[in-house]
Amino acid sequence: QSALIQPASVSGSPGQSITISCTGTSSDVGGYNYVSWYQQHPGKAPKLMISDVSYRPPGVSNRFSGSKSGDTASLTISALQAEDEAVYYCSSYRTSATVVFGGGTKLTVL
Amino acid sequence: QVQLQESGPGLVKPSETLSLTCAVSGYSISSGYFWGWLRQSPEKGLEWIGSISHTGGTYYNPSLNSRVTMSVDTSKNQFSLHLSYVTAADTALYYCTRGGRAAATDAFDIWGQGTMVTISS
Numbered sequence: 700q701s702a703l704i705q706p707a708s709v710s711g712s713p714g715q716s717i718t719i720s721c722t723g724t725s726s727d728v729g730g731y732n733y734v735s736w737y738q739q740h741p742g743k744a745p746k747l748m749i750s751d752v753s754y755r756p757p758g759v760s761n762r763f764s765g766s767k768s769g770d771t772a773s774l775t776i777s778a779l780q781a782e783d784e785a786v787y788y789c790s791s792y793r794t795s796a797t798v799v800f801g802g803g804t805k806l807t808v809l
Numbered sequence: 810q811v812q813l814q815e816s817g818p819g820l821v822k823p824s825e826t827l828s829l830t831c832a833v834s835g836y837s838i839s840s841g842y843f844w845g846w847l848r849q850s851p852e853k854g855l856e857w858i859g860s861i862s863h864t865g866g867t868y869y870n871p872s873l874n875s876r877v878t879m880s881v882d883t884s885k886n887q888f889s890l891h892l893s894y895v896t897a898a899d900t901a902l903y904y905c906t907r908g909g910r911a912a913a914t915d916a917f918d919i920w921g922q923g924t925m926v927t928i929s930s
Contacts, residue, residue, distance in 0.1 A: 790857075797857065800855040803855075
């Protein structure tokens with residue numbers, strides 16, 4: 700079982716918004732503002748979409764946004780597009796200087 | 810444009826040492842950043858193995874600490890991973906990455922394409 704808990708799948712229609720949750724503990728998500736989100740298309744390496752909870756790296760669409768409340772972080776994708784269909788992973792710094800990941804959420808664009 | 814490329818054997822025997830190298834182009838490692846290794850398998854998902862600074866400081870996942878060694882060769886602009894006493898559980902797709910400037914555990918913004926390593930006799 701992965702250290703951070705994500706739903707196995709979410710879906711939405713083009714133009715809609717979806718939110719993916721990532722639940723940890725006070726030792727990781729809840730204790731630090733070091734949550735990241737990665738997008739992975741089949742056969743490709745993960746791509747950084749959000750870092751430090753809500754920072755969007757240059758080149759990442761502003762349709763992607765991140766937030767956190769307590770031990771749960773969230774990734775919201777607005778105005779869904781077909782190209783957003785992928786697996787999304789969250790990660791967080793954890794006490795004792797390590798990085799932990801969620802099990803991934805498959806986003807299906809209907 | 811910064812690019813990373815992993816290289817190394819695709820098949821390693823159990824109990825031996827897995828060795829991979831990551832060649833960096835488009836950026837001089839000696840200029841900064843942390844450089845990391847991660848792996849991905851169906852069983853364990855994504856897993857951070859560890860990171861190394863441009864000055865050679867190393868930071869390893871505590872769960873792998875006793876078996877991991879990383880090094881950096883600024884003259885060749887590459888960094889390496891050595892994982893000893895491998896078992897079938899180490900079979901995975903291995904990625905080299907660029908991390909942040911400030912800490913070994915910063916987000917990974919550039920990834921290599923990945924190299925598959927299978928542990929089998």
